[in-house]
Amino acid sequence: MLSRVGLRGMKQMLPYKRAGVIGGVMTRQLGSGPSSTITEQHTLRTIKLLDPEHPEYGDYPDYPVQYSELKDPYAKYDDQQMRRNFNDPLNMDHDLYDMWSPDLLLQGHLGVSTFWKYSFYLFGSFFAFAGGIYYFDLSPAKPAAPRSYPYDGMAKQLGATDDENAHLFRTNVDKSAEEQCGVLPPDADIQANKAAYLEANKDFVKA
Incomplete structure (x- = not known):
């Protein structure tokens, strides 16, 4: 059952349907071929298309193409970077010809x-x-040899608990260097200081 609101809405839509505007969206008139006119949505003004194949252009003039790159770079412009003056006519595809467009070298100029x-x-x-x-x-060689750490790359000292996770903790290992140069013996002063510390704190530290 139609309500009064629905009837009122249909009545308000009649002018738009006559003008070729359906659902508030401007559409081309139906015909055997491309229409030469369209109707503006709000003012219901009839616009004569300059290019019926491209109704989105409307009645905007088809200004000639002018590459901004070919303009005099030493002339004074309102927009010096884009080489444009205020109220300069712009082609519909101006973004293809301005200073940010691909160089003319890529467009077949050269x-x-x-x-x-x-x-x-x-x-x-x-x-x-x-x-x-x-x-x-x-390429020049390294100015220094890579550093190597003994005892399997200090894996145990860096936190490894067994051989399975040793590879997660060890650092650079150069076993050939260990075989040629050996490993420095423990420092006597360090061992003496460790023993003296454990003796002085034997009630708190378990050796």
Whole structure:
């Protein structure tokens, strides 16, 4: 059963349906081909399309393309970075031609072959330089030998409880250095100080 609110809403929608606006959204008029006019949603003003294939452009003029990169860089502009003046007419696709757009080199101004040629020179020089360093072994050696720790990389001293988790605690190990140089014996002064400390605190420390 239709309510008075529903009837009132349908009555208010009639002008929009006649104007080609359905559900508050501006639509093109139906026809055999692309419509040459559209109706503005709020003012119901009829807009003549300059390009029926692109109704989203509306009646915005199709200004000629002008690359900002080709403008005089030494001239004075209101926006010096973008090389634009206030009220300059802009093409609908101005974002493709402003200073943030791809360089004209990529857009065919100088040719894609020129782009690839100089790119090959750049990356080729880089890889040739790196390859020469690798081939002739020009990289300098380490100024010092890597540090090694005895007793299986100090695994037990750093917290390992058994051989299963020793690999989680040990540090750099150089067994060949231990075999050639051996391990320094315990320092006599350190052992004497440890014994004196344990003797003085034997009531509190268990050896």
